[in-house]
Amino acid sequence: MSTNELHFRTEDLTLEDVEKYFVETDVDRQTIDILKSKKTVVLQGARGVGKSFLLKVAQKEMDDEFSNSKTLAVYVTFNKAGLLQTSEPERFKHWMLAKICNRIIREARKKGVLQNHSSVFSTLSAGGDDEVTASRLETLWRGLEDAWKTDSPPIQADSGLDPEMIKDAVEDLCDETGVGRVVLLVDEAAHVFIPEQQRQFFTVMRDLRSPYLSVKAAVYPGVTYFGDSFQMSHDAELINVNRNILDPEYLSSMRQIVIRQDPSLEVIVNRHGAVFDALAFAASGNPRTLLKTMSSASPLNTNNAQRVMREYYRDIIWSEHSALGDRYIGHRTVIDWGREFLQQEVIPMLRRNQRNSGDPDKRVFLWIHRDAPAAVKEALRLLCYSGILHEAGSGLVATRGVTGTRYMLNIGTRTGPESDPVTATNWLREAISIKRMIEFGANHELYGSIAKLDVERMDEVRQEFIKSQLDRSVDQLDMTAFARQKLRELGFDTVGKILAASEADFQQARYVGAVRSRRMMNIATAAVMEYLSG
Structure with a gap:
């Protein structure tokens, strides 16, 4: 198996595969x-x-x-x-x-x-x-x-x-x-x-x-x-379910997740240990993200890892989050604000302090006052859904004795903008402290006009979008290249064709029987439904 065939969705796996690939902590x-x-x-x-x-x-x-x-x-x-x-x-x-x-x-x-x-x-x-x-x-x-x-x-x-x-x-x-x-x-x-x-x-x-x-x-x-x-x-x-990046066993367990799927990768991973560690740490505890970036960085080396980290953490992860606003119109304002808040304010603030301070800023946590506007908290929750933020504790007391919620910024989004994200990621992981946070009070100036948004009405403005998505290409689905190729060979090259297909349709292909067709249907349907749900 090459890294292009790493399975990053559970739907791709049999129960026997699940047992074989499980790395227990x-x-x-x-x-x-x-x-x-x-x-x-x-x-x-x-x-x-x-x-x-x-x-x-x-x-x-x-x-x-x-x-x-x-x-x-x-x-x-x-x-x-x-x-x-x-x-x-x-x-x-x-x-x-x-x-x-x-x-x-x-x-x-x-x-x-x-x-x-x-x-x-x-x-x-x-x-x-x-x-x-x-x-x-x-x-x-x-x-x-x-x-x-x-x-x-x-x-x-x-x-x-x-x-x-x-x-x-x-x-x-x-x-x-x-x-x-x-x-x-x-x-x-x-x-x-x-x-x-x-x-x-x-x-x-x-x-x-x-x-x-x-x-x-x-x-x-x-x-x-x-x-x-x-x-x-x-x-x-x-x-x-969040793998703790500060756990001493974190990197070794992420390494085993990859090697269990393809033992031949052990030599390569060990040879480029620092490069792998950067990808694993940037993934912020998300095995699917690690497997996808590992696959894209094949063959694993510094140049490929640098390229993938720039592409994924500067562009792809953000564009996927913004795409939620295209499908769910009622949420567009808070989705766009959340992206701008992190990309244009929080991350540059961290990078600026890092360059100008004698004590380099290695913070990756932010804290939001419990009385912050509802729309602000909604924007941060949606960023958690996309995996850009991770809630890391609620009811926490900040420096002025008030309580709020702590979030961890995805490490890759923190280091992706750097000229050398591999080195920046490995530098950052040496001294992260959960006690150091950027704090945003109840009425921070960055909240601006979003503070007045009526969150209660957002779900009343929901677009019926399924039919508008039926002609979307199979290339937009989150699945392995191999699975995508097989669907194309069978003629199921759009969202609509996959949704309308039956297991019997899949069985028209050579060497595809009842068991394989059921598995193909599960994989394809899961990818389509995740695409439709954002």
């Missing part, structure tokens, strides 16, 4: 054990930090331990929730419940605890065995997903389900089959820019909780709306 182990526990968990982290990967590791371990533990792991992704942009909020609720129930039945059958004529879930449909129920529910949720194609209402929109019915069915499953409990692992929990979907999901998440069923959900920071009925302190445990 103490924090990862604690997280996985909690995911396997009876607790209700919200797993929060920016794109690419490893939320899906950790869910899959937990699933694999519970699968392997099932004969002894009798804990049934059920993985379900909500990445297609964005297709349900509708004025009828109940559609999403029924889509969600149908998908959850269908996946529980399918997983129980796969483990052999539901037999052909079992009737544990038959009460959820008008008669029939569990297979009939699962098929009916799958037809329903697929129909709801496909309704966007014709702008027509789905043939069926009501699942006939509610959380209590699912809880009762799961309890019956456990009582009648010897299953101890069910752990529901929900990835991409509702569309990030449709708050109403998120509020519905978290209400259902709370309502599904029982001694026999626990829910773990992966969400993004900054763009998650929990609603009034879900209280994090009472209804779930929040786990932030």
